[in-house]
Amino acid sequence: MTNCTLGVVYGLPVTRLRYGVNARIDTEIRKRPIGAKAEQKQTNKFLHSRIVPKREQFRLYVYKIARVSTELIRISFVRYNGNSYQTDALLHNASVQDIRLSKANTNSEESTVFEALETTAIALWVGESLWxxxxxxxxxxxxxxxxxxxxxxxxxxxxxxxxxxxxxxxxxxxxxxxxxxxxxxxxxxxxxxxxxxxxxxxxxxxxxxxxxxxxxxxxxxxxxxxxxxxxxxxxxxxxxxxxxxxxxxxxxxxxxxxxxxxxxxxx
Amino acid sequence: MTDAIVELFVNTVEGSVINTWVMGSVWIWPLMEILHFIGLSLLFGSLLVIDLRLAGYLRNISIAAIHKLLPLVFIGFGLNFITGSLFLMGDPARYMANIGFWWKMCLVVVALLNALWFKMKISPLMANWSPHADTPPLAKVIGWLSLGSWFGVLLLGRLIPYIGTG
CATH class of the missing domain: 1.20.120 (Four Helix Bundle (Hemerythrin (Met), subunit A))
Incomplete structure (x- = not known):
């Protein structure tokens, strides 16, 4: 079981949450030295993610989401870097939050044509590359x-x-x-x-x-x-x-x- | 300084009547997006014909058609200006922090100035043009500039959820 923690950068309001969300590795944020000015900016919620270099951003491929209430959704299954992960993250309106992921059991579901299509190199490029x-x-x-x-x-x-x-x-x-x-x-x-x-x-x-x-x-x-x-x-x-x-x-x-x-x- | 203005704007808009209305129902946002998409199709579709004719292509379209198509452009722009403003009022912090949004707005301004240029320098002369002939160099420049800027607006607009804060 592999665990890693991810943070959602552009935590869109629930009504607008896309199938995929942009995300970045949370630990990278803490590693960065933060000066007084940057720290002040960080407290400013709408300038928050300026301190993170672009190359650390990636797309987290959300697989299964369910709406819990008008403001909360639960993400139960994501894919990142070609691997499937289970998670139990609750995302709140437009906030930056941690998602804890664990490797999912992938042998339980039988493979279909569409699953095969989803795992082709092109599909993975579309789904998981930044652009x-x-x-x-x-x-x-x-x-x-x-x-x-x-x-x-x-x-x-x-x-x-x-x-x-x-x-x-x-x-x-x-x-x-x-x-x-x-x-x-x-x-x-x-x-x-x-x-x-x-x-x-x-x-x-x-x-x-x-x-x-x-x-x-x-x-x-x-x-x-x-x-x-x-x-x-x-x-x-x-x-x-x-x-x-x-x-x-x-x-x-x-x-x-x-x-x-x-x-x-x-x- | 700009940060202060942005913060003032966000604080003023958040909690306002329009802001609460836009965010109040799950269905308002998707409905406005649908209208925004219909608007952009009208705007870009008719501008494509107008601009390509200005650039000297599609010569089987008469010059007079350019003015006939303008109402479609205005309807599309009006629709998108209204729905776009409501998006901004609905979620100001998100747009203010988004570099893609700012670039999109810059390009909208470029496109509007270009339209003004067309109105002043080209539009008055068009009555004298032969309906199916080539167009003067300035008309070509304005046509391509319009196409380029609106193409950029379309692309940046769609990328707003993905571009982030730059």
């Missing part, structure tokens, strides 16, 4: 803005707004949207790999994927109709038929995907 997860999240939000921004713009045009954009140019605008989609498929796969066993059973995630799938199919149907009808629509003739309804469905699906996606972090 792997944030980089992927950063790309994911840029891609999201491109997909949703461009596709919703296309839908608004089809509904009858933004009338100085020609229908024929909508296909080239959609290309930008698809570029965002590609960014998000790739970054999304990376993010998924790091928490695969969790995501495959997580309702908001499954809901999000379903909506994205339906929105993608809808985007295909809409583009097919644009290809056929754009020239006529631009000249003021031709009927829109079902494409306006598809555009409304598309907006609803993308909004739904954002809502479900955001709720992944909370439910």
């Amino acid at each position: 792997g997860y944030p980089i992927m999240l950063g790309l994911h939000v840029v891609g999201l803005a491109m997909v949703v921004g461009l596709f919703v713009m296309r839908d608004l045009r089809l509904i009858g707004m933004l009338d100085s954009i020609s229908f024929q140019s909508l296909l080239s605008l959609s290309k930008l949207g698809w570029m965002g989609f590609l960014i998000n498929v790739i970054s999304g796969c990376f993010l998924f790999s790091s928490q695969a066993t969790y995501f495959v059973t997580h309702t908001p995630f499954l809901l999000k994927i379903t909506m994205i799938f339906l929105a993608t199919v809808t985007a295909g149907l809409i583009q097919q109709r644009i290809r056929v009808g754009a020239e006529e629509w631009d000249s003021g003739s031709g009927s829109f038929g079902v494409v306006r309804n598809l555009a409304i469905v598309s907006i609803a699906l993308w909004m739904g995907a954002i809502i479900a996606g955001r709720l992944i972090a909370y439910l």
